[in-house]
Amino acid sequence: MSDRNDNKPQTPWAKNLAIWAMIVLALIVGVSLVSGQNSGSDGTVIAYSDFIEKVDEGAVESVEIQGQELNGNMTNGQAFVTYAPDDPGLVSRLEEKGVTFNAQPAEGRSLMGAILIQMVPLLLLVGIWIFFMRQMQNGAGKGAMGFGKSRAKMLTEKSGRVTFDDVAGIDEAREELQEIVDFLKDPSKFARLGGRIPKGALLVGSPGTGKTLLARAIAGEAEVPFFSISGSDFVEMFVGVGASRVRDMFEQAKKSAPCIIFIDEIDAVGRSRGAGLGGGNDEREQTLNQLLVEMDGFDANEGIIIIAATNRPDVLDPALLRPGRFDRQVVVPRPDIEGREKILEVHMKKVPLAPDVIARTIARGTPGFSGADLANLVNEAALLAARQGKKLVGMAQFEEAKDKVMMGSERKSMVMTEDEKKMTAYHEAGHALVSIYEAASDPIHKATIIPRGRALGMVMRLPERDEYSYHRDKMHANLAVAMGGRVAEEIIFGYDKVSSGASSDIQYATSLARNMVTQWGMSDKVGPVMLTENQQEVFLGQQISQQKNVSESTAQLIDAEVKRIVEGGLARAKEVLTGHEDQLHALAGALLEYETLSGDEIKILLDGGDINRTDGPKPRTIGPATGASAIPKAGTRAGRSDGEPDGAVPEGA
Template sequence: MNDDKEPQDGGTSPWMKSLFIWAGILVALILFVTMFDSGAEATDNTLAYSDFLDRIEQNEVQQVEINEGYISGTLTDQSTFRTDMPPRVAVPMDEMRDAGIAISGRPAEQASIWTYVLLNLLPFILIFGIAFLIIRQMQKNAGGGAMGFGKSKAKLLTEKQGKVTFEDVAGIDEAREELQEIVEFLKDPGKFSRLGGQIPKGALLVGSPGTGKTLLARAIAGEAEVPFFTISGSDFVEMFVGVGASRVRDMFEQAKKNAPCIVFIDEIDAVGRHRGAGLGNGNDEREQTLNQLLVEMDGFEANEGIIIIAATNRPDVLDPALLRPGRFDRQVVVPRPDIDGREKILDVHMKKLPLAPDVKSRTIARGTPGFSGADLANLVNEAALLAARKGKRLVAMAEFEEAKDKVMMGSERKSMVMTEDEKRMTAYHEAGHAIVSIHEKASDPIHKATIIPRGRALGMVMRLPERDNYSYHRDKMHANLAVSMGGRVAEEIIFGYDKVSSGASSDIQYATKLARDMVTQWGMSDEMGPLQYEEPQGETFLGYSQSKSVNMSDETAKKIDSEIRLLIDNSYSRAKQVLTDNADELHALANALLEYETLSGDEIDELIETGKFERPDGETVKPSTVPPGGSSIPKTKPRKRPFGDAAPEGA
């Protein structure tokens, strides 16, 4: 664990030290007020000087004591009194002697010069002392202080417990191997130097958020057995020009004292952005910090034995001088894991859970395409929380499925009340997607169909590929277009043209985007040919897919729109033909969804093949094939506007 959390100074914890400091300040303030308020007595025994003279005449004074500036004493009724002497008034010695009053006196106290100086300096000492303690505390929290404002904030990682090694890193084998070579170089430099090899000066980890860049760095710290400094790119940036550069110099000075060592800079794009892209004329704080980092990594002075490892998910914004060989010699891409990598990552996270016998990490990996390592860790945690909420002792496959649905589609909207008509419409919509998917050979197999509202969706048909796909063929794209139109077509042929709902908005959006990419980027249109009409923008591996149209004539733009429309029309016709030819299957699946709300892919396949299926509890179900309101598909009303030309043969 981090040594900073352990108590220091003989076991006194930091909060106890703060308590003692503030208690001392409070005691000093009380003494200060008491010192200046000393001599002040209660006002109920104070006499006016004229009353004191009257008491002398009436023989009511028994004894007096003459002090500097005032007279105190005792009355005949044994009560005490005090009276202040007016200026330039003599003490009435004769009157008191005639009245037989016992008179005594106290000599004036002569305060030393040191006491006088102390009394005058005490307020300033208290003020400066409190200010010093406050500033010291702020400096501790800021990690450096006024004199250490330019000191590096890099922390020396010394993990004795909870150590992460390469065995804890799964699913990114290629990236792990490249970094493992750096660790081996630090352990045995001679193995590589015998053949003239030199240790790389830096390695840049590039990947989407959550893919395991920081985990890899922690694994290097656990494996290297050398000092490991960690710092964030934002720790260099301050509002004062020159502070970041000073911190870079101090960081490398610390690293030289501990060489060989590793310095890990997380989110380096905070300080390494392209110079000249910001405000100012190149003399601002961030650019000075970057310049100093460039010099320290590869300048006149060689920093032998210091390896810089940095992580970012925005390599496109980094300065080219930072990426050249000699600074970051290696750029290690940390991709999203494939199905084998996801299975290994799930196995790592599942070690901590008591699993039921039916849990299969391969099945979960198949159902989570595109998930990063952080997403999979969150999925496993959600499954454990669901099992604990239900009071179970083991985490079963049902919890993982529910957790996956929650992560991918959102929580169930149990408070949402749907009418029977809306529920029937949703069932036929999802059944339309499923039936078209089953009869399109190039479509991925169905994993689950549900009409339970989740997030913004009223239902969903989830299809899972047998393996990860890195490219798509033309037949698969046409199949996906037809499946996306299946829900809209099912609504129209079952409930009529005027009853079509807005539930297909996301399907239409997906189909339009896919058809446009087929025509403008992938050359899937015979009319337009294998030409690029749109330029993809942004880093595609980060999940951003934007496109920008190139310069084209109005005639070309019209042809593109026409080809996109033709693809959508053909897919609509294909979906309509499939659902019309397999009406009984459509009704049977819709009725099963209305009754059970969620069906697995195996149950759907069994229903299509045999007309019945078996539930997990052993119940055999044979749904009705009768549509709502009759025994056959109702005829649709004529379209007010033709959707498009009829599909050509074999489309």
């Protein structure tokens, strides 16, 4: 970072400490003055009349006279203190009784001490008042007198510095921001061709894709001051405070230009004006107006680059998005398979890895994961390895961590009968076997009957690459795989023993078939047209309105085509399983014995080989009902929806 950070105003803790020291010193002085007046007065205070009586009785041995204060000792050794009035005969009385006495002038500190004692409370009040005034007007803008101060923080990466080397999987966004950094480092390179520095860049992307990390990387790469602030820091309940903070922020930035200002979650202050009913928020709109003027108003702020981040670009005011304010919008997307592999490699550098860990395999099984999701996956694997007492994080820990992130924790407390456990195994074996014999289906990664979350089992298939569109043959293959579990139950246990475990399989198949008919034009009878369903508005259980988008005959045709396509998948699954029933039994038996089988083990088993494991079978008792298959899709995360019943397939299956 630049040496300009050395000129940053220091925190006034030392000055506050000095003020408190002065207050404590004043208290000590006051206490010492009060105690000083009583110095030497360690004896018993007696009345002057008693003192004269003791003198006459010869009970007084010695006396020290200091002004009107008399300190002395009795013949029995007792010390005493008394105060004498103006008594001219005191000395002759003491001489007559043979009392040893000594006289000293009265101390001149009494008047000064009295004055200081009077001033101590005043000094305390003044000190406390100065302390609180400084607290309210400190540089951080906190307190009642600092509402209008900017809360932007100067970022100094003295430790934990982030650079573009720590940012992976979003190469295009990195390149656009690298250009801004290069401009700041060498403006003449662009200026000689008439180029001007961009005034602002808006980072747009889903949560967790790395927008803030990119901003930190810019701070680590650019040798210029970097101010960081959140959009919510501008908005307060008092009108005008946010606008004042914007002005103060740009005033600070001008003193450090060229510099970068990063505004995180800018949608908190940059929402479209006049969108609300009954008028907008005056405070927020004033803040936005001030931000617009400062970014590109009558007085240009040269050398100040604004970088903002949001995941809601649709709600931002058009005046904020125009060139001259935000000259470019940098999309920070979810990473593809290559990007996920690079992100995993970045995070895996921080953990000790076993030789069997393959980042590419993990990347294939995490379509739709953001950078934050992948960082969490690596962390969960490391925590799992630590709980198991491992010295290295292996592929087994990554697989279990992935299942936990995608499906939920393993449900170890569930109990079910042997018949139900057997049905679960055949259900998953049906999914796996159909997937093997469907040429357009993705390769199987693993099959398991261990319940996680709301899914009581799954067959996971890993695509070879990210897919952004699907072909008709793959859709029909996915329909057949989804129906494989239900068909297996019917073949093995009979028509009357089919369970409800295929509920989400049917839901997925129906939704896919309906999209094929109404959106993707894959029905010859309906044709290549896009159709939307009739919509009904229901209030308190009663229909109050209906919007008809298709005719009754077309709606019936859509239903018939959806049913035909789903039943086609059911027929394909039944053809595969009836023709390979022996393999269905073998695969289900292996699942009952081992509970989890990898894709390679399934292929070995179907080729007639034996599964050899050093750990042997893991007998265990698991939960009720049956599981289903989990098929991750590009652009989505395999997970469950809250509305699915127990034993449901994860969303995206």
